[in-house]
Amino acid sequence: MGTGSTLPVTLHEYKVRASLLLKDLDSSDTARATRAAERMRALPFFAALPLGEVLARRDTVQHKHGLAVVAREAGHTTWTELKQALEARAHTLDTRAFFQKGQSPFLNRWFSTYEEAARSLEAQGGFLFPFREQCFICEADFLQALGIDARDADWERMGRDWVRPRDPAAKERLEAKLVSRGFGGHHDVR
Structure with a gap:
């Protein structure tokens, strides 16, 4: 990135x-x-x-x-x-799982650098996440379709930015909820 x-x-x-x-x-x-x-x-x-x-x-x-x-x-x-x-x-959020659940009708904004994504988040809103070597911004409807509560107050506390959250504790609470719902990581830790 x-x-x-x-x-x-x-x-x-x-x-x-x-x-x-x-x-x-x-x-x-x-x-x-x-x-x-x-x-x-x-x-x-x-x-x-x-x-x-x-x-x-x-x-x-x-x-x-x-x-x-x-x-x-x-x-x-x-x-x-x-x-x-x-x-x-390895027990953290894996955003690849977002796209394995058949959410293709939603358009997300994709960026090759975090800096570009952060500017877009500031200008147009949404929810910023990492994905492999890139970042993407999705809308609340995308999260809702995955069964994720986009109205959870912790999203606002963390600035809707998963990469550089304003409130790391808010991110930890959200991450625990998402991982428990099947969005957990499968990172290579060998």
Whole structure:
């Protein structure tokens, strides 16, 4: 979705990031290897070492170290903690389910970036949701046809914006209702 994207990153993507970090660390390009060594210093063991020593020990760096670095960069203490957070997210709203229930007669506005969608939401109203790498805005009738109460006060509290809600607690309450109605996630958390 471009800059400012808040779409969730999959576990697979984090594994790829860890592999790329190790590839960078082993690079013959000194600047690339140095940047990777700096990132490795996010781990307590490497933090205590001078940068040159991290580079000298790059042959001893394992995949688990790369995973730990990307977990820390994502705001988690360990890889296990990151994995658990992603598995918990698997029980979140999956907007793909909106379109598996035969709601094709409704026209929704589609956008390749969140920023475009947010401008449209402000100008024309509706309800903004993420969908894979895009965003869409639907009308209340679309939600009502899915059996979702578009008049629930929490929609207004969150600004009708699922991606960047004004009130995260309102979103959590709505999400719990929607997931319990069969709109739960099936994210890849392997």
